[in-house]
Amino acid sequence: MATRVAVAGASGYAGGEVLRLLLGHPEVEIGALTAGSNAGQPLGALQPHLLPLADRVLEPTTAEALAGHDAVFLALPHGQSAAVAAELGEETLVIDCGADFRLRDAAAWERFYGSPHAGTWPYGLPELPGARDALRGARRIAVPGCYPTAVSLALAPAYAAGLAEPEAVVVAASGTSGAGRALKPHLLGSEVMGSMSPYGVGGVHRHTPEMVQNLSAVAGEPVTVSFTPTLAPMPRGILATCTARARPGVTAAALRETYEKATAGEPFWRLLPAGRWPSTGAVLGSNAVQLQTALDEDAGRIVVIAAVDNLTKGTAGGAVQSMNLALGLPEELGLSAAGTAP
Amino acid sequence: MATRVAVAGASGYAGGEVLRLLLGHPEVEIGALTAGSNAGQPLGALQPHLLPLADRVLEPTTAEALAGHDAVFLALPHGQSAAVAAELGEETLVIDCGADFRLRDAAAWERFYGSPHAGTWPYGLPELPGARDALRGARRIAVPGCYPTAVSLALAPAYAAGLAEPEAVVVAASGTSGAGRALKPHLLGSEVMGSMSPYGVGGVHRHTPEMVQNLSAVAGEPVTVSFTPTLAPMPRGILATCTARARPGVTAAALRETYEKATAGEPFWRLLPAGRWPSTGAVLGSNAVQLQTALDEDAGRIVVIAAVDNLTKGTAGGAVQSMNLALGLPEELGLSAAGTAP
Amino acid sequence: MATRVAVAGASGYAGGEVLRLLLGHPEVEIGALTAGSNAGQPLGALQPHLLPLADRVLEPTTAEALAGHDAVFLALPHGQSAAVAAELGEETLVIDCGADFRLRDAAAWERFYGSPHAGTWPYGLPELPGARDALRGARRIAVPGCYPTAVSLALAPAYAAGLAEPEAVVVAASGTSGAGRALKPHLLGSEVMGSMSPYGVGGVHRHTPEMVQNLSAVAGEPVTVSFTPTLAPMPRGILATCTARARPGVTAAALRETYEKATAGEPFWRLLPAGRWPSTGAVLGSNAVQLQTALDEDAGRIVVIAAVDNLTKGTAGGAVQSMNLALGLPEELGLSAAGTAP
Amino acid sequence: MATRVAVAGASGYAGGEVLRLLLGHPEVEIGALTAGSNAGQPLGALQPHLLPLADRVLEPTTAEALAGHDAVFLALPHGQSAAVAAELGEETLVIDCGADFRLRDAAAWERFYGSPHAGTWPYGLPELPGARDALRGARRIAVPGCYPTAVSLALAPAYAAGLAEPEAVVVAASGTSGAGRALKPHLLGSEVMGSMSPYGVGGVHRHTPEMVQNLSAVAGEPVTVSFTPTLAPMPRGILATCTARARPGVTAAALRETYEKATAGEPFWRLLPAGRWPSTGAVLGSNAVQLQTALDEDAGRIVVIAAVDNLTKGTAGGAVQSMNLALGLPEELGLSAAGTAP
DSSP states (O other): OOEEEEEESTTSHHHHHHHHHHHTOTTEEEEEEEESTTTTSBGGGTOTTBGGGTTOBOEEOOHHHHTTOSEEEEOOOTTOHHHHHHHSOTTSEEEEOSSTTTOSOHHHHHHHHOSOOOOOOOBSOTTSTTHHHHHTTOSEEEOOOHHHHHHHHHHHHHHHTTOBOSEEEEEEEEOGGGGTTOOOGGGBHHHHTTOOEEOSTTTTOTTHHHHHHHHHHHHTSOOEEEEEEEEOSSSSOEEEEEEEEBOTTOOHHHHHHHHHHHHTTOSSEEEOOTTOOOOGGGGTTOOOEEEEEEEETTTTEEEEEEEEOTTIIIIIHHHHHHHHHHHTSOTTTTOOSBOOOO | OOEEEEEESTTSHHHHHHHHHHHTOTTEEEEEEEESTTTTSBHHHHOTTBGGGTTOBOEEOOHHHHTTOSEEEEOOOTTOHHHHHHTSOTTSEEEEOSSTTTOSOHHHHHHHHOSOOOOOOOBSOTTSTTHHHHHTTOSEEEOOOHHHHHHHHHHHHHHHTTOEEEEEEEEEEEOGGGGTTOOOGGGBHHHHTTOOEEOSTTTTOTTHHHHHHHHHHHHTSOOEEEEEEEEOSSSSOEEEEEEEEEOTTOOHHHHHHHHHHHHTTOSSEEEOOTTOOOOGGGGTTOOOEEEEEEEETTTTEEEEEEEEOTTIIIIIHHHHHHHHHHHTSOTTTTOOSBOOOO | OOEEEEEESTTSHHHHHHHHHHHTOTTEEEEEEEESTTTTSBGGGTOTTBGGGTTOBOEEOOHHHHTTOSEEEEOOOTTOHHHHHHHSOTTSEEEEOSSTTTOSOHHHHHHHHOSOOOOOOOBSOTTSTTHHHHHTTOSEEEOOOHHHHHHHHHHHHHHHTTOBOSEEEEEEEEOGGGGTTOOOGGGBHHHHTTOOEEOSTTTTOTTHHHHHHHHHHHHTSOOEEEEEEEEOSSSSOEEEEEEEEBOTTOOHHHHHHHHHHHHTTOSSEEEOOTTOOOOGGGGTTOOOEEEEEEEETTTTEEEEEEEEOTTIIIIIHHHHHHHHHHHTSOTTTTOOSBOOOO | OOEEEEEESTTSHHHHHHHHHHHTOTTEEEEEEEESTTTTSBGGGTOTTBGGGTTOBOEEOOHHHHTTOSEEEEOOOTTOHHHHHHHSOTTSEEEEOSSTTTOSOHHHHHHHHOSOOOOOOOBSOTTSTTHHHHHTTOSEEEOOOHHHHHHHHHHHHHHHTTOEEEEEEEEEEEOGGGGTTOOOGGGBHHHHTTOOEEOSTTTTOTTHHHHHHHHHHHHTSOOEEEEEEEEOSSSSOEEEEEEEEEOTTOOHHHHHHHHHHHHTTOSSEEEOOTTOOOOGGGGTTOOOEEEEEEEETTTTEEEEEEEEOTTIIIIIHHHHHHHHHHHTSOTTTTOOSBOOOO
């Protein structure tokens, strides 16, 4: 019997991507679609690419609308998920695409988000050590942030293997959909096209503590992350350049071997053959994380590049992958490691 | 039992899109992948987005390599399909993504292509009158050109209903993938980004006689098409603006009603609700043709806008749709009317 | 002594482009900069590219602020220019980049703009017959719309020479800056990049009566224009594809010769050598209009392609060119026919 | 009397940008334009944006063609400048936009370029300590690489002031014009648009030793640079994110003050007001370097962001600025700190 799924926040980019994937998921029946200020409108007016759902009318996001589903995806503004989740029964799988339940450290949450900590749910990045087991059968899942997905999967093997000093430096470029659908002047096409710009510089981006949490956990010691996000003239994709000082004696071959072992057998977490580099174009719409490694001997640093689609593996695809694990379905169902290119 | 499918020309954009779709087709097993000068390379070096096939090595395009498949897609340079097809048995379904077998008029072929006419195969645009029946059980299929797909489905209903004078004026913008992977200076990213330019102006583009053929057939009289293609700064998509002088007495309501009837029940050929306009972004990677109509009363013309993905519905998706019909599979199998956006 | 110039509406795209050009104008001293809701802010916060003026603070748009200048550019929302102009003395050159004073036909104005007609000022398209003389010494100038600039200069020679039937069909692609800085969802970078879409289809775009006015004047008979604008994924530029049925006996050579004569000696209105086609990339930031012609003999139509930068020749550059004429300065001063590419 | 200037390599992107700037330079008369394989073609066929020079025919790059000019810009492939320069008299100002004479360390040159070291010329980055004096009256100038321009001006103040540890980590995004006009598959518009990708990862990019040279000189000790360049979907611009571990006691205020002092009075090297971040869109076509600084206290690193136009300040603009200094002209002549936006 099909799994009946509702999506709260269906008019935004994350909600739209969840729906795009669910449309291709063979075990899912799409139930209620809800929205905030867009409630009452047909989905086709807001997500014109989701043609098969164009006539579905958005309901207000209420417990009544979301009740009676096997799984509910929350793609809501930060701070709204806890209240909605509280009204859904414990037997309902609730998958929060927002940040509310990602951090374990309440102080870090409060410092970066400026509001009380709502709690911590199982973390939907199956590729991290132990995560897959925690997700199997889970009924609450915190979907990782898009940057932490890319950066954690880029650096976790190096830290798990003790190859790098605990001070990572990360610069990542993101497509504009990462900023959501908000009407802000700097997100206008006229401003964005042909231009790269940074934001959240100096350690203040909210995804920073999530990277610190993930990398410190695998390293077994506190890892700092100097993280600079930049906005790139493209709708989708994250290219993360992640570097850290190499521990003494690390070789390029050892580095590569570490990543081969870490990603062996993984359906979506993939080290490219030597000589090929990730690009965001190659992962568009796909659930893959493409990686490549290098050792800069002059500078004494390892460099790991990761490419993901911020909306797919970085949000909705990671969410569906975790849903599959939670529901006991094949992990890859409804997802593809192939992108749409050129 | 799965249909075993080979792709000749797997290193190009059309071949790559065929493979992307076949990867998601539940009844297909992907067999031989062949190429010309790229033979011997792993597919991953040329189509980095097709991660599940990355290690497959391209064979040279020979009859031996292509033998033993239920269906063979040809994505070859113009003029090469006839020889390859001749070596494949009549029981093999051969689907030519090239132009060689599209035109019925040998003189038009020779004028526009400068080579002898190879013949005419059933035309893979199921939405045209009679086409679906001709495709069922076919073993040779000529996939339409990308522009003729958009323009024919934009204007056929008006001509079939006698609403328009037989002199169409069409201006279409295409993404750069329509020009293929050839290394030409004007296709460099530095030249293309931020710039629109025309090409093939003045009735010389090779897709013109194909539009004339299709529209004249449905009109029951010769239709001329003034066709101007333009290159737009995007990788994919065609937006076709199609106009023709309205016959006396045509109203906006009658125009719309004609298109509602023509597209009723069609899985991919879709008239948008009044007030919404097609965009190429909404059909990226999808097999949909999105249409909208208008009547310009001051100028006395009907205007029909069509958006398609040139590589999907405009090439590979149309090809898979036709394959499904030829093999007796559900027409929509492995295809989606949903695009990947934003 | 330098001409002292004020700009009202300095925080928008048109105002910003006026300022960019004035910064390079050797006879101009930049005076007051005013704005509406952005008054009080430094220009650098809104126009970060205008570094030499970054610290200038925007004043509210009032008669006091604009008084005491030799010339005042108005880059205001439609309907606001008349009131501001009325308070400036008749000796002040007032150049309206908005639409208020472009149309001679009050009925057309009211039908397309929905407000009372404010009047008609000398029309700032010097290349049109008689326009240059009317601009010399003028103290009020209506700057043409961006699309009418491209389309009028594309088709005027054909109509002046009687080469074309009076029913033009025009499809134009514009960069997003043509829509201004308004915060509208469809102008977000995520929506615009990688996507082409139409708007104002069916003869309803406000620039249509302006094209009709210009072309009818040169043709000496009423000309209709079927005009379809489209939004292209680029910040700047208009590519206009303009066609009309050729009058009997017109040849490609005669067509070309007509354009050679019309543009001979013009500093910015330029017919390209045969075989080269205009592109918007080649006119970025330039005041040039690049043209090319073709005759489609099968369809019986002339085709003229024009490329302009919508903000430069299409707005601010045309305005500065007209200012130069009005003030008796060399027409090309502060302007360039060279674009910034790639 | 005007300075007579020749450009060797006028058909490439660097040569085209030199010409664009020279067209607006009030003291320059443009003389011979030469090319390699493009010799014999009119410039308009290759640089359609340089309309005022469209009919100028490219000569072969020979000593005869370049003789008799006051200044000669060389925009040639690496390794060709020495031979051409040797044939020009010592009184001729020769400005090499290539790499041949940038490095002082012959071993570094040979390691990164794989050819014998040609020598070292005065380095055309006037903003570096001592450089302006060395350029005044010079007759040979080595124009810096585009990335070293951005990175050196981003980090030099911090190293000069002793604020940072001598291990810089730099990730930079460049527009595609930085790769020149070579016909390479990965530079096709279809591949580039919508995609970010790295290249030259692991310390192998040829601009690395140039950054090391510049930063070590100002630091007074060897500085290592971990440099990762990435290709961004835009034609122009470099956004460089430059970080280094802060020395103990460094504060955000001290960092900012250091940069205020370093850039005070500089015409093109500019620190933005606090709270505003550089973007490449804001420097398009301009000679400005826009900077902003931050201190990441958690990670213990200073972060400096620089935006330049790779073709203007990063190549041709820097070259013209140096030419002005060498010839005793005002340093800013023919250059602007204002960009073309949006």
